[in-house]
Amino acid sequence: GLSERLQSVMQKLRGKGKVTENDVKEAMREVRLALLEADVNFKVVKQFVSRVRERAVGQEVLKSLTPGQQVIKVVDEELTRLMGGEQSELVQAKRPPTIVMMVGLQGAGKTTTTGKLANHLLKQNHRPLLAAADVYRPAAIRQLQVLGEQLKVPVFSLGENADPVQIAKQALVQVNDEDCDYLLVDTAGRLHIDESMMDELKRMKEVIQPDEILLVVDAMTGQDAVNVAENFNRELGLTGVVLTKLDGDTRGGAALSVKAVTDCPIKFVGMGEKMDALEPFYPKRMSSRILGMGDVLTLIDRAKEAIDEEKAKELERKMRSQSFTFDDFLEQLEQVRSMGPLEDMLSMLPGVGKMKGLKNLQIDEKQLGRVEAIIRSMTPAEKQKPEIINASRRKRIALGSGVGVPEVNRLLKQFDDMKKMMKKFSSMTKGGKKKKKGF
Ligand code: GDP
Numbered sequence: 001g002l003s004e005r006l007q008s009v010m011q012k013l014r015g016k017g018k019v020t021e022n023d024v025k026e027a028m029r030e031v032r033l034a035l036l037e038a039d040v041n042f043k044v045v046k047q048f049v050s051r052v053r054e055r056a057v058g059q060e061v062l063k064s065l066t067p068g069q070q071v072i073k074v075v076d077e078e079l080t081r082l083m084g085g086e087q088s089e090l091v092q093a094k095r096p097p098t099i100v101m102m103v104g105l106q107g108a109g110k111t112t113t114t115g116k117l118a119n120h121l122l123k124q125n126h127r128p129l130l131a132a133a134d135v136y137r138p139a140a141i142r143q144l145q146v147l148g149e150q151l152k153v154p155v156f157s158l159g160e161n162a163d164p165v166q167i168a169k170q171a172l173v174q175v176n177d178e179d180c181d182y183l184l185v186d187t188a189g190r191l192h193i194d195e196s197m198m199d200e201l202k203r204m205k206e207v208i209q210p211d212e213i214l215l216v217v218d219a220m221t222g223q224d225a226v227n228v229a230e231n232f233n234r235e236l237g238l239t240g241v242v243l244t245k246l247d248g249d250t251r252g253g254a255a256l257s258v259k260a261v262t263d264c265p266i267k268f269v270g271m272g273e274k275m276d277a278l279e280p281f282y283p284k285r286m287s288s289r290i291l292g293m294g295d296v297l298t299l300i301d302r303a304k305e306a307i308d309e310e311k312a313k314e315l316e317r318k319m320r321s322q323s324f325t326f327d328d329f330l331e332q333l334e335q336v337r338s339m340g341p342l343e344d345m346l347s348m349l350p351g352v353g354k355m356k357g358l359k360n361l362q363i364d365e366k367q368l369g370r371v372e373a374i375i376r377s378m379t380p381a382e383k384q385k386p387e388i389i390n391a392s393r394r395k396r397i398a399l400g401s402g403v404g405v406p407e408v409n410r411l412l413k414q415f416d417d418m419k420k421m422m423k424k425f426s427s428m429t430k431g432g433k434k435k436k437k438g439f
């Protein structure tokens with residue numbers, strides 16, 4: 001993929017004590033090919049490469065102490081600039097409600113993203129109302145209602161026979177009745193851009209005067225995604241783009257071209273089908289990720305979201321007082337899992353992304369799932385006092401969780417070892433100051 005190829009070019013530069021103009025030219029030729037192969041718009045590639053080349057062959061770079069690093073820095077900065085430079089946030093109207101129209105082709109992920117965006121807003125203590133204005137696709141209204149129920153967010157609809165523009169207009173009244181501060185309008189898409197779809201969207205825009213028109217595009221469609229964005233922007237005037245399915249096997253070209261071609265910022269990226277799989281788009285972080293410089297900031301953000309500070313403190317207290325139980329263990333496990341797949345997280349660490357051995361690391365999700373199942377098969381008393389788990393209880397737990405007795409034994413042993421370690425640790429730190437020896 002793009003990332004691997006760019007990383008190998010950067011690796012070559014990084015090691016060099018001296019970098020010549022020819023080295024830069026050679027590197028840029030490879031960067032150019034990598035970008036084109038990743039389906040980045042060719043005009044964008046041309047401009048990008050010439051900018052980097054111009055800056056990289058400058059005297060201060062090649063004559064610096066770390067020319068290889070400096071060239072990489074230039075590539076990183078230009079990639080960041082290409083994707084819009086600064087992060088572009090969701091608009092908030094000066095006076096509520098903020099009105100957001102979700103547009104795009106069929107299957108791009110509009111309805112899913114509408115739900116994800118509502119979830120994102122909920123986390124910031126906003127009160128979104130969803131409007132189901134896709135009356136063409138069978139079950140589209142139901143799809144949004146299901147998401148609404150799941151998120152506990154109200155959904156406005158007028159059934160399948162109503163006019164989408166009317167739905168949006170009346171939803172606006174409902175926003176006030178429900179005391180909401182955001183209105184997210186899910187609209188219909190077609191398989192291809194067509195005039196009647198565009199006309200309907202234009203009429204809706206006219207009537208509800210949205211603060212934000214977000215185009216949802218599928219990253220997997222590469223160059224097509226950029227063409228679609230150009231088209232919608234010309235017809236409707238977009239305020240931002242959401243790039244979905246970036247978790248899939250995409251070549252990444254769309255992420256790099258959208259801003260340059262349409263001048264519309266990417267505001268969010270979709271990283272999966274679940275409601276929490278939406279991330280604000282940070283050009284700087286994306287560039288670092290592509291160049292294999294790690295994405296520690298996103299990792300920290302996720303950890304902060306997943307780990308409740310109060311709970312962490314409580315946990316520490318329990319560890320120290322040795323009242324740590326399987327209930328606590330389970331809770332901890334859930335927090336770790338809510339941060340997303342472990343492989344994903346590891347790949348965000350600098351240097352780990354391209355490590356070949358990652359797959360052999362075997363911290364697989366299935367394993368975690370089994371551990372969870374074992375703990376869930378314990379009775380409350382067993383979770384609190386694992387020492388009462390005798391042979392017959394072990395058998396029952398194994399049966400209940402669908403694993404073998406040896407696996408149950410292993411977990412109990414590991415838990416016991418962990419507690420012993422905590423004991424050691426807490427006695428070490430308790431008397432820490434007194435026992436500390438000088439040199
Ligand atoms: P719409 O026709 O534009 O409303 O598209 P939908 O929201 O119905 O989504 C179409 C399909 O894409 C569904 O199966 C979604 O689960 C899936 N989908 C949407 N966003 C993402 C994403 O970010 N990643 C993945 N893997 N699938 C997605």
Ligand code: MG
Nearest residue numbers: 110111134140
């Ligand atoms: Mg839909």
